Amino acid sequence: MTQAAALAAYGSNSPSNxxxxxxxxMRIDQRNAGASVTVNDAxxxxxxxxxxxxxxxxxxxxxxxxxxxxxxxxxxxxIATVTTADASVGAxxxxxxxxxxxxxxxxxxxxxxxxxxxxxxxxxxxxxxxxTFGGALQNDAQDRSYPFTYTISAAxxxxxxxxxxxxxxxxxxxxxxxxxxxxxFDIGMGSTYLGTAGAWASADYRGATGQTNIIATSGATFxxxxxxxxxxxxxxxxxxxMYGQELALxxxxxxxxxxxxxxxxxxxxxxxxxxxAYANWMLPVDMRAAPTCTxxxxxxxxxxxxxxxxxxxxxLATATSTAYVDSWTASAEL
Amino acid sequence: MYxxxxxxxxxxxxxxxxxxxxxxxIPFDPANTDYQAYLAWLEEGNTPEPxxxxxx
Numbered sequence: 001m002t003q004a005a006a007l008a009a010y011g012s013n014s015p016s017n018x019x020x021x022x023x024x025x026m027r028i029d030q031r032n033a034g035a036s037v038t039v040n041d042a043x044x045x046x047x048x049x050x051x052x053x054x055x056x057x058x059x060x061x062x063x064x065x066x067x068x069x070x071x072x073x074x075x076x077x078x079i080a081t082v083t084t085a086d087a088s089v090g091a092x093x094x095x096x097x098x099x100x101x102x103x104x105x106x107x108x109x110x111x112x113x114x115x116x117x118x119x120x121x122x123x124x125x126x127x128x129x130x131x132t133f134g135g136a137l138q139n140d141a142q143d144r145s146y147p148f149t150y151t152i153s154a155a156x157x158x159x160x161x162x163x164x165x166x167x168x169x170x171x172x173x174x175x176x177x178x179x180x181x182x183x184x185f186d187i188g189m190g191s192t193y194l195g196t197a198g199a200w201a202s203a204d205y206r207g208a209t210g211q212t213n214i215i216a217t218s219g220a221t222f223x224x225x226x227x228x229x230x231x232x233x234x235x236x237x238x239x240x241x242m243y244g245q246e247l248a249l250x251x252x253x254x255x256x257x258x259x260x261x262x263x264x265x266x267x268x269x270x271x272x273x274x275x276x277a278y279a280n281w282m283l284p285v286d287m288r289a290a291p292t293c294t295x296x297x298x299x300x301x302x303x304x305x306x307x308x309x310x311x312x313x314x315x316l317a318t319a320t321s322t323a324y325v326d327s328w329t330a331s332a333e334l
Numbered sequence: 335m336y337x338x339x340x341x342x343x344x345x346x347x348x349x350x351x352x353x354x355x356x357x358x359x360i361p362f363d364p365a366n367t368d369y370q371a372y373l374a375w376l377e378e379g380n381t382p383e384p385x386x387x388x389x390x
Contacts, residue, residue: 177365275343289365293350294358304339305359307349316348318340318386331358334367 019239020105021183022249023050024123024227026076029066030256036065038083039095044333047078049250052333053187055095060086060215062095062187070225071124071158073238077225080187085218094206095188095215096135097224100334102252102288103140103173103180109231111139116167121148121183122235124226126158127214133222134186134197134211137165138204140179144171145205149197160226162235168200177288179334185224188215251285255330264325267303269317277317278306283330286310291330299323336360336372336382351382 028049037045037053040061044052047064055062061084070077080097089095110116127133130152138145146168150161174180186207195205214220226238241249257264269277283291293305293313302319313330317323335355339348350359351372360368 273343275340289367290361290363292353292358292360292366292368294356304348304352305350305361306339306342308359308361309363316342331368332366 016239018230018236019228019241020101021050021099021227021229022101022253023048023246024225025074025238025240025246026051026066026078026225027243028247028250030250030254032066034066036063038063042094046254046333048076049254051078051097051099053080053095053097055187056086056093059093060084060089060095060188062215064097067223069223071126071160073240074124074225077124077223080214080222082187082215082218082220086188086213086215089188089190089213089215091190091192093188093190094193095186095213096206097185097187099183099227100140100179101181101183101229102334103175103178106173106180107175109167109173109180111168111173112144112171114169116169117231118167118233119165119229119231120233120235121163121165122160122226122228122230122238123185123224124158124160125150125152126156126223127152128155128219128221129212129214129217130155131212132210133214134189134194134208135184136186136195136206136208137184138182138206139171140174140182141172142182142204143202144168144173144200145195145203146200147195147197147205147208149208149211158223160235164233166200170202181229183227183229186211186213187222188213248285251283252288253331253333255284255287255291256327257329258327264327265315266322266324267300267315267317268322269300269320270322272317272320274320275316275318279303279315279317279325280312282312283310287330287332288334289332291332293328293330295328296326297323298326336375338382338385340385340387348385354383 189207
């Protein structure tokens with residue numbers, strides 16, 4: 001196949017930036033530096049940047065962790081390990097790994113219009129279990145869903161999977177800073193959220209009928225990496241972006257400074273009128289939204305985030321003293 | 335649970351709310367998902383704690 005034919009086959013005008021998944025090779029982990037996170041609540045737990053796990057409280061539990069076990073051509077994956085099994089997943093219970101794609105990055109799919117295009121999802125996976133596994137794509141309104149299944153035929157062996165997804169001309173799909181697409185890889189899903197694989201449905205489906213619930217088996221493991229979502233009907237080789245480029249893409253949603261920039265931002269309110277001393281600093285990239293901020297200081301603790309926007313953070317001293325900001329985080333996740 | 339933040343010395347109101355579970359500061363940005371959660375919490379009839387006095 002000529003290069004031109006290959007480009008035409010996957011429907012893109014450019015061979016670069018075709019993967020709409022950020023951190024699909026699981027290299028970037030600003031939050032945990034490789035440490036494990038325990039998914040034991042119906043909240044978002046991030047093992048690496050952009051991918052989160054969600055589970056249940058007081059029921060099944062699994063851990064997520066960046067792993068150096070990876071197929072050829074990759075250095076990292078994430079591993080899910082079931083630590084407390086849920087052998088009978090309730091109808092509305094859910095356990096999954098997900099990434100929410102910003103609408104700006106999927107707007108050219110033109111989903112919900114007559115110009116909608118087909119896309120292809122590909123990824124590498126391995127598990128201690130074999131059988132049929134599932135996931136789904138859906139819109140942010142959660143009223144259009146595409147459940148899918150894939151088969152793992154050999155235990156503890158890396159396999160690459162490809163899912164072709166037809167164009168969808170109905171529904172409302174976000175095209176700016178909100179979630180354009182929600183992508184699910186299921187660890188366990190209740191029957192309420194299961195639909196027929198391989199077809200669009202006007203329903204809230206987050207998995208496919210007949211899929212294996214990994215959460216049902218204590219000690220079961222599930223790895224995933226090399227996740228790519230691209231325009232067209234061909235799964236092209238994974239797009240390996242430069243590390244700095246991928247980090248910057250991640251930082252649009254989350255930034256962590258654990259003291260690398262010491263001495264950090266400094267606020268000097270000694271002798272000042274209370275509530276008049278600020279410390280301001282720029283964010284490394286424009287974030288998706290004004291971020292939620294946390295920070296730790298040496299010295300005065302009576303400081304608050306006064307304001308944050310997509311480009312900067314402003315702290316305000318609410319007492320008369322001084323402080324260094326030792327570490328801080330900014331989150332504008334979806 | 336959430337807590338309001340004090341005005342600055344010019345009397346200008348803060349443009350964030352404090353989430354007490356992790357001491358995070360959430361900006362009043364409709365695109366921020368934490369702010370969306372705060373608005374939902376208000377919709378349920380909850381009320382944030384009042385702001386501390388300046389210098390406290």
